[in-house]
Amino acid sequence: MNTGTGISDWNALDDAQRAVLLARPALSNNEEIRDAVRRIIAQVRADGDSTLRALTRRFDGIEIADFAVSAGEFAAAERIVPDEIKDALDAAIRRIEQFHRAAMLADVRVETAPGVVCERVQRPIEKVGLYVPAGTAPLPSTAIMLGVPARLALCPQVVLCTPPTRDGGCDPVVLVAAARCGIRHVYKIGGAQAIAAMAFGSETIPKCDKIFGPGNAYVTQAKLEVAQDPLGAAIDMPAGPSEVLVIADDSANAEFVAADLLAQAEHGPDSQVLLLTPSRAVLDAVATALERQCALLPRAAIATAALQYSRLILVKDLAQACAISNKYAPEHLILNVREPRSWLAKISSAGSIFLGAWSPESVGDYCSGTNHVLPTYGYARAWSGVSVSSFQKQITVQELSPAGLQAIGPDAATLARCEGLNGHERAVTVRLQTLEKNA
Amino acid sequence: MNTGTGISDWNALDDAQRAVLLARPALSNNEEIRDAVRRIIAQVRADGDSTLRALTRRFDGIEIADFAVSAGEFAAAERIVPDEIKDALDAAIRRIEQFHRAAMLADVRVETAPGVVCERVQRPIEKVGLYVPAGTAPLPSTAIMLGVPARLALCPQVVLCTPPTRDGGCDPVVLVAAARCGIRHVYKIGGAQAIAAMAFGSETIPKCDKIFGPGNAYVTQAKLEVAQDPLGAAIDMPAGPSEVLVIADDSANAEFVAADLLAQAEHGPDSQVLLLTPSRAVLDAVATALERQCALLPRAAIATAALQYSRLILVKDLAQACAISNKYAPEHLILNVREPRSWLAKISSAGSIFLGAWSPESVGDYCSGTNHVLPTYGYARAWSGVSVSSFQKQITVQELSPAGLQAIGPDAATLARCEGLNGHERAVTVRLQTLEKNA
Numbered sequence: 001m002n003t004g005t006g007i008s009d010w011n012a013l014d015d016a017q018r019a020v021l022l023a024r025p026a027l028s029n030n031e032e033i034r035d036a037v038r039r040i041i042a043q044v045r046a047d048g049d050s051t052l053r054a055l056t057r058r059f060d061g062i063e064i065a066d067f068a069v070s071a072g073e074f075a076a077a078e079r080i081v082p083d084e085i086k087d088a089l090d091a092a093i094r095r096i097e098q099f100h101r102a103a104m105l106a107d108v109r110v111e112t113a114p115g116v117v118c119e120r121v122q123r124p125i126e127k128v129g130l131y132v133p134a135g136t137a138p139l140p141s142t143a144i145m146l147g148v149p150a151r152l153a154l155c156p157q158v159v160l161c162t163p164p165t166r167d168g169g170c171d172p173v174v175l176v177a178a179a180r181c182g183i184r185h186v187y188k189i190g191g192a193q194a195i196a197a198m199a200f201g202s203e204t205i206p207k208c209d210k211i212f213g214p215g216n217a218y219v220t221q222a223k224l225e226v227a228q229d230p231l232g233a234a235i236d237m238p239a240g241p242s243e244v245l246v247i248a249d250d251s252a253n254a255e256f257v258a259a260d261l262l263a264q265a266e267h268g269p270d271s272q273v274l275l276l277t278p279s280r281a282v283l284d285a286v287a288t289a290l291e292r293q294c295a296l297l298p299r300a301a302i303a304t305a306a307l308q309y310s311r312l313i314l315v316k317d318l319a320q321a322c323a324i325s326n327k328y329a330p331e332h333l334i335l336n337v338r339e340p341r342s343w344l345a346k347i348s349s350a351g352s353i354f355l356g357a358w359s360p361e362s363v364g365d366y367c368s369g370t371n372h373v374l375p376t377y378g379y380a381r382a383w384s385g386v387s388v389s390s391f392q393k394q395i396t397v398q399e400l401s402p403a404g405l406q407a408i409g410p411d412a413a414t415l416a417r418c419e420g421l422n423g424h425e426r427a428v429t430v431r432l433q434t435l436e437k438n439a
Numbered sequence: 440m441n442t443g444t445g446i447s448d449w450n451a452l453d454d455a456q457r458a459v460l461l462a463r464p465a466l467s468n469n470e471e472i473r474d475a476v477r478r479i480i481a482q483v484r485a486d487g488d489s490t491l492r493a494l495t496r497r498f499d500g501i502e503i504a505d506f507a508v509s510a511g512e513f514a515a516a517e518r519i520v521p522d523e524i525k526d527a528l529d530a531a532i533r534r535i536e537q538f539h540r541a542a543m544l545a546d547v548r549v550e551t552a553p554g555v556v557c558e559r560v561q562r563p564i565e566k567v568g569l570y571v572p573a574g575t576a577p578l579p580s581t582a583i584m585l586g587v588p589a590r591l592a593l594c595p596q597v598v599l600c601t602p603p604t605r606d607g608g609c610d611p612v613v614l615v616a617a618a619r620c621g622i623r624h625v626y627k628i629g630g631a632q633a634i635a636a637m638a639f640g641s642e643t644i645p646k647c648d649k650i651f652g653p654g655n656a657y658v659t660q661a662k663l664e665v666a667q668d669p670l671g672a673a674i675d676m677p678a679g680p681s682e683v684l685v686i687a688d689d690s691a692n693a694e695f696v697a698a699d700l701l702a703q704a705e706h707g708p709d710s711q712v713l714l715l716t717p718s719r720a721v722l723d724a725v726a727t728a729l730e731r732q733c734a735l736l737p738r739a740a741i742a743t744a745a746l747q748y749s750r751l752i753l754v755k756d757l758a759q760a761c762a763i764s765n766k767y768a769p770e771h772l773i774l775n776v777r778e779p780r781s782w783l784a785k786i787s788s789a790g791s792i793f794l795g796a797w798s799p800e801s802v803g804d805y806c807s808g809t810n811h812v813l814p815t816y817g818y819a820r821a822w823s824g825v826s827v828s829s830f831q832k833q834i835t836v837q838e839l840s841p842a843g844l845q846a847i848g849p850d851a852a853t854l855a856r857c858e859g860l861n862g863h864e865r866a867v868t869v870r871l872q873t874l875e876k877n878a
Contacts, residue, residue, distance in 0.1 A: 027669065088853040095551035095847070102549045103559050103833075110541045112534035112808035120542050123787050125821050137859035173857055210821040228663065230466065230679065234821035240669065253873070259866040266862035297862050344836065348562050355838035360866040363839060366851040369551035370835035382564050382649040382673035384833040394542075394823040396809035397783065399794035400802060408534070412805040414527040418612055420576035423705035423736050427698040427799040434692070 007283060009314045010276075010324065021311055022328050024377055025270060027217070027240055037221040041196040048202035055193040062168045067204050069170050069186040074179055077172035089144065089177055092367035096148045099369030104152065104388045115404025119397040124155040127206060128391060129198030129233070130183070131213035132162040134190065136268075136302075138171035141365060145372050145386065146212050147181025153391035158183050159206060161198060163190025191215075192222035199226035199233040210234040212386065214373065236386055240377025243272030244361055245330035245350075247321045249337040252277070254285030256357060258293050260334055261286070261310065262303050263362055265294075269305035274328065275312045276321040283312055322346040329380040332361045351380045402435050446722060448753045449715075449763065460750055461767050463816055464709060466656070466679055476660040480635040487641035494632040501607045506643050508609050508625040513618055516611035528583065528616055531806035535587045538808030543591065543827045554843025558836040563594040566645060567830055568637030568672070569622070570652035571601040573629065575707075575741075577610035580804060584811050584825065585651045586620025592830035597622050598645060600637060602629025630654075631661035638665035638672040649673040651825065653812065675825055679816025682711030683800055684769035684789075686760045688776040691716070693724030695796060697732050699773055700725070700749065701742050702801055704733075708744035713767065714751045715760040722751055761785040768819040771800045790819045841874050 008021055043051040049067075056064050108120040130146040133139055143160065150158045160183050162174055170188050178186050187205055189197060195215075199222075201207030211223060211233045220239050226232030244264035248257050261273045277283050294303050315321045322343055325333060329349035337343060340355040347353060351374030352364050365372045375383035400408070409428040416424035447460055482490040488506075495503050547559040569585040572578055582599065589597045599622050601613055609627050617625050626644055628636060634654075638661075640646030650662060650672045659678050665671035683703035687696050700712045716722055733742050754760045761782055764772055768788035776782060779794040786792060790813030791803050804811045814822035839847070848867040855863035 024669075084853055085857050088850040088857075091847070091850045092854065095555070095557075098551050099547075099549050099557045103547045105544070108538075108542045110538050110808065112537050116534070116802075116807055118534075118538045118808040120826075121783070126787060139858055141854055141858065224667065228667075230463075230677070230816055230818075234818070238669070255869055255873075256866070259862070259869045263860070263862040263866040266860060293865070296865070298859070299862065303862060341838070344560070347834070348565060349832065350834055352835040352837070355836060358841050358844045358870060359837055359839040360844075360851075360870060362855055362863040362866045363555075363844070363847060363851045364835075364837055365863060366854045367847050368555055368837045368839070369549065369557040370837055377669055379669075379673070380832065380834075382832065384831075385835060387559075387833065392823075393788065393819065393821065394826065395786070395789055395819075396791040396803075396824060397794060398791070398798055398803055398807045398809055399780070400798040400807070402797050405797045405799075405802070408530070408802060408806050411527040411530045412799075412802045414523055415531065415580055415805045416801055418524050418527075419578055419580065420737070421702070421705060423698070423702040423738065423742060424801040424804060426732070426735070427695075427702040427801045430694055430698045431797060431799060434694075 006310065007287060007312045010320065011316055021313065022324070024240065024272060025309060033217050033221050037192045037218055037225055040192045041222065041225055044193055044196035044202065045200045049204050052189055052193055052197055052202055056164065056189060059191055060164055062164055062166065064164055064168055064188055067187040067189050069175060069188060073170060074175055077175035080172045081176045085173060086176060089140065089180060093144050093148055093180055095367055095369040096144060097152065100149050100152055100371070100388050105394065113404060113407045115401035116408055117399045121395050121397060122392045123395055124153045124392055125209050126155070127157040127208045128155045129208035129211040130158065130160040131194060131211065131215055131219060132160060132174055133215045133219065134163045134171060135216055138162065138174050140171070140173040140177040141372065142213060143174050143177040144181060147178060147183050149371070149386060149388045150391050151182050152388045155391050157206065159185040159187065159198065159208065161187045161189050161194035164188040192218040195219055195222035195226060208233050212236040212373065212390070214239055236373060236390055237375055237383050238379055241270040241272060242267045243330055243376055244332040244334065245274040245276065245325050245328060246334040246336055247318065247325060248275060248277040248279070248282050249318060250279040250282055251338045252282050252336040253357060254282055254289045257282070257286045257336055258289035260360055261290060262293055262297060263360070264332070265303040265306035265310065266297060266299040269302055271306040273306060273310035274330070276315050276324055278315050278317050278321070280314060283314055287312055318343060319346065325350070329378045331374045331376040331380060332364070334359070334361055349380045351375050351385050405431055406435060445749065446726060446751045449759065450755055460752065461763070463679065463711060464748060472656050472660050476631045476657055476664055479631045480661065480664055483632055483635035483641065484639045488643050491628055491632055491636055491641055495603065495628060498630055499603055501603055501605065503603055503607055503627055506626040506628050508614060508627060512609060513614055516614035517618070519611045520615045524612060525615060528579065528619060532583050532587055532619055534806055534808040535583060536591065539588050539591055539810070539827050544833065552843060552846045554840035555847055556838045560834050560836060561831045562834055563592045564648050564830055564832060565594070566596040566647045567594045568647035568650040569597065569599040570633060570650065570654055570658060571599060571613055572654045572658065573602045573610060574655055577601065577613050579610070579612040579616040580811065581652060582613050582616040583620060586617060586622050588810070588825060588827045589830050590621050591827045594830050596645065598624040598626065598637065598647065600626045600628050600633035603627040631657040634658055634661035634665060647672050651675040651812065651829070653678055675812060675829055676814055676822050677818055680709040680711060681706045682769055682815055683771040683773065684713040684715065684764050684767060685773040685775055686757065686764060687714060687716040687718070687721050688757060689718040689721055690777045691721055691775040692796060693721055693728045696721070696725045696775060697728035699799055700729060701732055701736060702799070703771070704742040704745035704749065705736060705738040708741055710745040712745060712749035713769070715754050715763055717754050717756050717760070719753060722753055726751055757782060758785065764789070768817045770813045770815040770819060771803070773798070773800055788819045790814050790824050844870055845874060
């Protein structure tokens with residue numbers, strides 16, 4: 001079996017070839033998808049539930065009378081899902097909650113001058129919408145990765161949309177995961193129509209202020225569209241296909257590295273997989289292990305397709321590997337090297353980092369405690385993964401006493417005048433004059 | 440003089456009338472602007488500096504040989520700007536730095552299971568671009584509101600673009616403000632072409648990962664466009680016209696309230712200005728004071744235009760005022776009431792809040808310590824103002840010991856299997872099997 005994996009020597013390439021090597025494939029949000037998504041959004045805005053039903057009939061091949069998951073369906077899911085899975089969900093939720101709680105922002109209060117108190121307070125986003133895809137398989141892990149921080153943020157209204165199963169039901173593990181995060185408003189609707197419904201509301205599905213979660217090219221395009229509309233909704237982040245970059249030294253176990261690369265490759269044919277190593281022996285051993293292990297996977301066809309675009313790159317040393325990784329800015333970065341912590345400070349851009357031989361990326365996907373909704377496609381240069389603060393707003397507050405205004409008001413008046421904003425100046429001076437008069 | 444201010448009684452209106460009252464005017468990013476901006480971006484990407492020079496000739500009516508501000512120009516600015524303004528800038532920077540530093544995120548380290556360490560570390564965004572508008576007047580305050588957090592975040596590369604003056608120079612106060620924030624890469628270029636240059640780079644202007652700052656409809660549209668392009672740049676937030684909502688009780692000084700409303704109205708003819716009060720007397724007094732004070736302003740024409748869309752609204756009580764304000768989600772909220780702090784907990788959406796009679800919004804614009812780059816146009820429902828973390832990425836890290844993987848690996852394997860992702864499962868089990876073999 002030929003995985004088509006491409007081996008390259010970084011230092012034998014010129015700049016143009018290097019750029020090609022690190023280039024991600026073009027996103028599939030072509031004009032056709034964009035136009036289709038715009039039509040769907042317009043239809044949902046115009047006709048609400050009846051359009052949602054028609055689109056579900058068309059895309060999911062199923063007639064849904066009521067999108068809302070009933071209490072009976074929740075109860076049935078609770079009965080169906082085996083204890084082993086429930087226990088794993090509970091343990092994962094416990095650790096995710098622990099880490100996300102520790103990373104929550106504190107309120108801030110500073111007196112920047114006598115009588116001038118500045119604060120930062122937190123408020124939950126009132127209405128949030130979570131999207132849990134179920135393309136090749138339903139993803140209960142995404143339900144907990146979004147549900148846990150939404151609960152910690154105390155968002156008053158949390159709705160979750162996920163595509164219906166073929167019999168018009170809802171994946172029971174997703175329901176159990178949602179219920180464990182306190183989410184009771186689950187709707188059986190998927191695709192761009194689900195995003196449109198959460199952004200603009202329908203008779204059944206409430207309008208949301210912000211929409212979270214991954215999805216296929218249609219879902220991603222729909223999120224971009226509704227985020228562009230001031231009447232739509234904010235989104236967690238722009239998204240592209242999932243990706244991993246592994247930096248390995250000669251201490252790395254090639255079987256582990258190959259398994260990590262394949263865990264990424266099986267996500268989809270457009271997944272991105274890169275290995276950077278200064279060891280030619282590791283490079284060759286990983287290439288061989290990739291072929292052997294790939295054949296063992298139920299999703300070998302998908303993984304093989306993704307590996308067509310994978311890069312196994314020989315580098316000079318680990319410092320060069322870190323520099324290349326920073327340029328690429330991977331969603332997931334595995335540092336499978338001796339003393340991985342000593343290289344951490346060299347990493348300037350990545351979504352989530354996995355240190356050492358015993359930290360496979362899969363644990364971050366499910367249960368180490370960190371979030372798995374992370375910036376892809378180079379967005380890690382400027383974006384961060386989902387956290388509790390993604391579900392909150394930070395509001396600043398200032399309270400001045402008369403003495404406080406007398407202390408800093410003249411500075412404001414000076415700067416306002418220099419900007420030609422005399423109304424701004426007057427808002428200060430009218431108060432200062434009143435204080436003088438009453439003194 | 441008729442300011443055209445509209446007085447309404449909230450409780451005499453039906454839902455439709457209330458919706459109209461709180462509706463913001465449509466944004467001016469119409470198709471004409473969008474097409475013009477797209478053309479500008481395409482030209483800049485294709486031809487770089489030569490296009491930038493041609494566009495500056497066309498829009499600013501000036502020939503610029505070198506966009507980069509020289510050391511000589513910085514030195515001249517330092518000589519020209521009066522000490523009073525320098526001192527006000529220094530004091531403002533000191534307080535902004537103090538508040539923004541206090542609000543910085545701490546690193547996080549949690550052991551979520553024995554041998555499973557999860558962390559969150561911060562990294563500066565490598566290359567940031569700041570835009571400082573100079574439409575009706577240059578805005579040095581924006582230079583410090585962006586420059587101070589960029590410096591605290593330790594961004595390695597900070598560039599600032601601002602439109603050239605009519606003689607091809609650069610506003611000296613903006614230069615002094617930039618220099619005080621450690622910014623030495625200032626370029627004399629404005630409008631959509633400046634945003635395009637920072638997003639994609641030109642011979643002179645370096646490509647940036649994220650672009651910050653307010654601007655006119657062209658700048659705003661350009662920011663939206665480059666944020667949509669994965670090869671472009673992230674942006675701080677979507678933007679609309681500036682706005683203030685004042686909640687006043689019968690203790691409020693109508694002159695103060697009117698001055699605050701006018702300080703907002705003078706920003707531009709599309710500025711939004713709202714007053715909510717349960718006091719008919721205050722409402723009438725403010726309406727009268729508005730007319731009188733407006734006539735005193737050099738920018739009376741702009742303020743008068745903005746007041747056409749202003750709303751003076753009679754409400755039942757302060758609780759209703761807070762509820763309406765939350766629905767509107769103003770950029771600036773002034774609580775000019777007795778015991779303002781007792782109402783703070785009722786506010787769920789706003790950009791920045793000003794408590795009490797002695798906290799005019801102008802102090803937040805310049806020097807209280809909080810940031811003045813805030814979500815407008817209802818975006819405060821889901822967005823926060825600029826802070827140091829706007830200039831940083833949060834990266835999560837996990838490091839598992841063999842025991843750590845043995846503790847949580849089985850949960851990951853269970854959940855991966857249940858999602859049909861056997862490659863994810865194998866990345867865990869291949870390691871667990873190795874540990875067993877070596878035990």
